[in-house]
Amino acid sequence: MSKTIHFYFDLSSPYAYLASEQIEALAARTGCVVDWHPIMLGFVFKVTGGAPLTSLPMKGDYSMLDFKRSAVFYDVPYLQPSVFPIASTTAARAILWAKKYANSEYIRLTKSLFQAYFQLDQDISKNEVIAPLLRASGIDADAVIAATQTDEVKGFLKAEVDAAIAHKVFGTPYFIVDGEPFWGADRLPMMERWIAKGAWNY
Amino acid sequence: MSKTIHFYFDLSSPYAYLASEQIEALAARTGCVVDWHPIMLGFVFKVTGGAPLTSLPMKGDYSMLDFKRSAVFYDVPYLQPSVFPIASTTAARAILWAKKYANSEYIRLTKSLFQAYFQLDQDISKNEVIAPLLRASGIDADAVIAATQTDEVKGFLKAEVDAAIAHKVFGTPYFIVDGEPFWGADRLPMMERWIAKGAWNY
Numbered sequence: 001m002s003k004t005i006h007f008y009f010d011l012s013s014p015y016a017y018l019a020s021e022q023i024e025a026l027a028a029r030t031g032c033v034v035d036w037h038p039i040m041l042g043f044v045f046k047v048t049g050g051a052p053l054t055s056l057p058m059k060g061d062y063s064m065l066d067f068k069r070s071a072v073f074y075d076v077p078y079l080q081p082s083v084f085p086i087a088s089t090t091a092a093r094a095i096l097w098a099k100k101y102a103n104s105e106y107i108r109l110t111k112s113l114f115q116a117y118f119q120l121d122q123d124i125s126k127n128e129v130i131a132p133l134l135r136a137s138g139i140d141a142d143a144v145i146a147a148t149q150t151d152e153v154k155g156f157l158k159a160e161v162d163a164a165i166a167h168k169v170f171g172t173p174y175f176i177v178d179g180e181p182f183w184g185a186d187r188l189p190m191m192e193r194w195i196a197k198g199a200w201n202y
Numbered sequence: 203m204s205k206t207i208h209f210y211f212d213l214s215s216p217y218a219y220l221a222s223e224q225i226e227a228l229a230a231r232t233g234c235v236v237d238w239h240p241i242m243l244g245f246v247f248k249v250t251g252g253a254p255l256t257s258l259p260m261k262g263d264y265s266m267l268d269f270k271r272s273a274v275f276y277d278v279p280y281l282q283p284s285v286f287p288i289a290s291t292t293a294a295r296a297i298l299w300a301k302k303y304a305n306s307e308y309i310r311l312t313k314s315l316f317q318a319y320f321q322l323d324q325d326i327s328k329n330e331v332i333a334p335l336l337r338a339s340g341i342d343a344d345a346v347i348a349a350t351q352t353d354e355v356k357g358f359l360k361a362e363v364d365a366a367i368a369h370k371v372f373g374t375p376y377f378i379v380d381g382e383p384f385w386g387a388d389r390l391p392m393m394e395r396w397i398a399k400g401a402w403n404y
Contacts, residue, residue, distance in 0.1 A: 048259045057250045058372035062383055072402050073392045170260035181264055186388045190275045200274050 003032045003195065008164050008174040010041040011088035011110075014067040014078070017118040019173035019185040020111060021076040026188060030195045032177065036099075036110055038092035039164045040157065041172060048170045052085055070185065077119050086117075086125040089157070093148035094130060094139075096156035102139055109137040205234045205397065210366050210376040212243040213290035213312075216269040216280070219320040221375035221387040222313060223278040228390055232397045234379065238301075238312055240294035241366045242359065243374060250372045254287055272387065279321050288319075288327040291359070295350035296332060296341075298358035304341055311339040 007023055009016035027034045045051060054060040064080065071078030091113050098106035112133045116122040122129045127145050134141035147153050167176060175182040175191055182191040194200065209225055211218035229236045247253060256262040266282065273280030293315050300308035314335045318324040324331045329347050336343035349355050369378060377384040377393055384393040396402065 048261070050258075050261075056252075056372075058370045059250070059252075061370065062372070062385060065383070066385075066389075069392065069396075069402065073395065168260045168263065170258075170264070181267070183264060183268075184388075186386075187268075190271065193275065194271075200271065 003030075003177055005032045005034045005191075005195075006037060006167075006176040007034050008037045008039050008167075008169045008176075009172045010039060011091050011113055011117065011124060012081075012085040013041065013172045014063075014080075014118065015070070015185040016173040017114045018067075018070055018074055018076050018078070019175075019188060020114045022074060022185070022188055023175075024107075026192050030192060032195065034107075036095070036107055037160050037164065038088075038095045038110070038157070039161050039169065039172065040087075040089060040092060042087070043161045044165055044170060047165050050170060054085070074185070079119055079121050081117055081121050081123070083123050083125075086123060088113075088124060090127060090145065090148045091124045091130055092160075093153045093157050094134060094144050096160065097144050097147050097153050098137065098139060100156065102137075105137045105139060109133065109139065112136060205232075205379055207234045207236045207393075207397075208239060208369075208378040209236050210239045210241050210369075210371045210378075211374045212241060213293050213315055213319065213326060214283075214287040215243065215374045216265075216282075216320065217272070217387040218375040219316045220269075220272055220276055220278050220280070221377075221390060222316050224276060224387070224390055225377075228394050232394060234397065236309075238297070238309055239362050239366065240290075240297045240312070240359070241363050241371065241374065242289075242291060242294060244289070245363045246367055246372060249367050252372060256287070276387070281321055281323050283319055283323050283325070285325050285327075288325060290315075290326060292329060292347065292350045293326045293332050294362075295355045295359050296336060296346050298362065299346050299349050299355050300339065300341060302358065304339075307339045307341060311335065311341065314338060 005027055009020065023034055053063040068078055068080065095106055095110050098109050113124050116129065116133055117124045124130060131141040131145060134144055171183055173185055177195060180194060207229055211222065225236055255265040270280055270282065297308055297312050300311050315326050318331065318335055319326045326332060333343040333347060336346055373385055375387055379397060382396060
């Protein structure tokens with residue numbers, strides 16, 4: 001039985017994007033499957049008192065440098081979005097619609113949204129940007145964008161955020177595998193060794 | 203001419219301790235020298251609005267787990283101190299006294315203080331704990347502990363903290379090499395590659 005890596009991400013998180021470009025290869029190497037969970041960090045921060053990295057004194061400037069440098073280190077393409085951060089509510093709801101009703105496409109859609117934002121500087125908070133990405137994933141864009149305004153699909157995202165908070169997800173990317181939490185793209189090598197060696201004594 | 207890695211640390215920072223056990227080998231591999239800078243994060247947080255990791259909702263519990271797990275990952279001994287965090291003012295001033303007046307001993311003293319706290323669970327905020335460590339580093343413990351209360355030696359620490367803030371050091375461990383900042387024990391592999399390859403384009 002494959003282990004499942006639960007991958008929590010906010011679509012406007014640079015480190016989550018950097019993880020999104022690496023997690024499938026890690027899962028393949030370790031024989032795991034990945035369950036992708038879009039969340040909205042803004043709602044998490046209301047509970048934790050957290051704040052966007054780039055809004056913090058000193059840490060903000062450092063982070064802007066470290067996003068780009070980390071991308072070089074991980075060998076992942078990266079372009080700092082000109083509008084940053086953004087509210088990715090509609091995109092996140094569209095992913096959860098696809099996860100429920102077009103399961104095989106939701107990961108492809110997620111990666112295309114991340115890439116549009118962090119490789120092509122497209123503002124994925126806008127419906128006209130999301131629509132062609134939905135179509136490219138074989139999804140009826142107009143119908144799904146309309147569905148993101150229904151109580152049902154709003155509820156999908158609210159449930160993911162509530163579950164993330166219940167699992168103590170305080171930032172993204174956040175991974176949980178066999179109950180073990182890992183926070184940050186920089187923890188991927190540690191998670192890989194943890195999975196390979198089984199639980200450590202510590 | 204060797205490059206200098208400036209290493210800023212708070213003696214009660216677990217990740218700074220984990221870095222202290224690795225930085226000399228990294229410097230040897232890259233042909234660098236290390237300039238060790240004890241600072242007090244409490245004073246930095248007054249400027250940045252930062253807070254000790256373990257005081258933060260959710261992040262605190264995660265951090266306590268990640269300290270120990272990171273130590274296993276880095277193959278560094280680690281014992282979570284029972285009194286944590288502590289104000290390491292006297293110990294930091296003693297290091298700066300040693301750096302000025304017994305230069306060859308200050309790194310040995312620094313490492314012995316970190317190890318006493320994070321390997322032996324000794325409370326290095328107490329003079330009776332610091333004294334034997336000073337003696338083991340060939341330093342007149344009574345004289346130096348008395349010196350830590352003088353305006354001169356208090357000024358050494360204040361100058362380090364002010365310089366750190368001027369260099370935008372917002373947490374520890376923090377490294378600056380050739381003007382490039384790296385924050386966190388988890389950035390050591392990135393710093394090593396950065397030094398080896400020279401400045402990256404990003």
